[in-house]
Amino acid sequence: MQYVYIVVLGLHVMAGVFWAGTTIAVGRDPEIRAERFFRPQMGAAGLVFLTGILLWYFFHQGLFGPMEKVLALGIATALIAAGVQGALVGSATRQLAGTDAATEARLRAKMTRGERIAGGLLVITVLCMAVARMV
Numbered sequence: 001m002q003y004v005y006i007v008v009l010g011l012h013v014m015a016g017v018f019w020a021g022t023t024i025a026v027g028r029d030p031e032i033r034a035e036r037f038f039r040p041q042m043g044a045a046g047l048v049f050l051t052g053i054l055l056w057y058f059f060h061q062g063l064f065g066p067m068e069k070v071l072a073l074g075i076a077t078a079l080i081a082a083g084v085q086g087a088l089v090g091s092a093t094r095q096l097a098g099t100d101a102a103t104e105a106r107l108r109a110k111m112t113r114g115e116r117i118a119g120g121l122l123v124i125t126v127l128c129m130a131v132a133r134m135v
């Protein structure tokens with residue numbers, strides 16, 4: 001059974017690092033075409049939630065002590081980050097095709113704003129995940 005936990009935790013951390021890392025990088029540099037990252041980011045976010053729910057079920061079911069409270073804060077900020085990314089970056093990505101230069105600049109500014117807000121929230125998530133075991 002041990003190997004199941006190892007695989008689930010490994011997928012969880014790898015998908016989470018990809019999601020948080022690319023979100024922060026794209027938010028820092030508006031030259032990066034954010035639309036190319038949007039689908040992989042949402043795919044990684046889906047895998048993070050799926051594996052995170054499994055980890056909660058394996059190790060924290062029925063508990064709500066200090067560790068679970070810190071994990072819950074991280075989960076909440078991850079949920080908001082996914083919502084912000086979906087709303088700001090996702091909607092702008094869908095409108096990009098065939099627009100004029102002025103509209104494209106406006107949409108790209110919206111995408112950068114979305115990645116920056118989501119990136120900040122994901123920093124809180126990563127910190128919560130990393131320290132939860134120690135509280």
Ligand code: HEM
Pocket residue numbers: 012013016017019020048049050051052053055056059060071074075078079122125126129130133
């Ligand atoms: C950017 C997103 C995320 C990253 C980078 C991340 C990373 C991590 C890491 C490194 C751990 C291991 C902590 C340890 O064992 O000391 C962990 C644990 C955990 N994560 Fe996440 N996580 C993320 C999002 C989420 C989300 C969205 C959920 C829930 C839906 C979640 C649920 C959990 C749970 C329940 C554990 C505890 C596992 C255990 O007790 O060993 N995580 N996460």
